[in-house]
Amino acid sequence: MKKRIIAFVSIIVVVVAAIVGFNVYRSSQRNASENTSTSSNSSAKVKKNGTVTRKGKNGKVLVVYFSRTKGVYGGALKRGNTARVADFIQEKTKGDSYEIVPQKDYPNSYDATTKVAQREQDENARPAIKNALPNVKKYSTVFIGAPIWWGEYPMIVRTFIDNVNLNGKTVIQFTTAEGSGLGNTAETLRKAYPKAKVREGFTTEGNKVKNDPSGVRSDVNKWLNGLGY
Known part of the structure; x- marks a missing residue:
């Protein structure tokens, strides 16, 4: 029984870590995209x-x-x-x-x-x-x-x-x-x-x-x- 509880907790920790990691990655990608867009717009031609x-x-x-x-x-x-x-x-x-x-x-x-x-x-x-x-x-x-x-x-x-x-x-x-x-x-x-x-x-x-x-x-x-x- 104790082993099952430990295994269950371990699974929860892994899932939470995966979710946090994904959110961090998505945030970093969004920031990088925004920075690239800003850099591009600074020299873009405006018609x-x-x-x-x-x-x-x-x-x-x-x-x-x-x-x-x-x-x-x-x-x-x-x-x-x-x-x-x-x-x-x-x-x-x-x-x-x-x-x-x-x-x-x-x-x-x-x-x-x-x-x-x-x-x-x-x-x-x-x-x-x-x-x-x-x-x-x-x-x-x-x-x-x-x-x-x-x-x-x-x-x-x-x-x-x-x-x-x-x-x-x-x-x-x-x-x-x-x-x-x-x-x-x-x-x-x-x-x-x-x-x-x-x-x-x-x-x-x-x-x-x-x-x-x-x-x-x-x-x-x-x-x-x-x-x-």
Whole structure:
């Protein structure tokens, strides 16, 4: 009789241990799944309303950029030079990013693009942006990047600047160019946002981004470290 009781108790202990072990395992699997989902969402592209193209972990920083893969000096690209610099900034700051997408595409050839860019500048045009503008209220720092066209931001970037109020925020320019550097981008930002803090910008050659992306990433990180990001 005593042996039967001991055997019965032993069975109960084994069953309870199995149940506890299963619950612990299920909980660990659920947590792992949630962590993976969170990690994935931190860099996922968000298509709702076409606003933010990439979500980061730092809700205070927004990286805005205009970039092209066609009509680029040196030939077509898989990922635009300015877009790659924007990626480096977004990764370092862990902010969000927003791509300025034109409603009307620019020409596929470089020469034709330069002519359109010159005409838009002569006319002080404001080309339409296809995707919805981001809500910038929650951001304290906004980076604005683009290739330099005829010494300044492309006019479609001016469309963005005219329609988004960044006064009271920190605004930082970054550009890709083939000798024009930052152009007059700092002046443009100071004029548009007299109450914003415009900090030291970053520029690099488009061909360097194409041929030495790791070197450009290092340059971007060094620049951002100097700014405290």
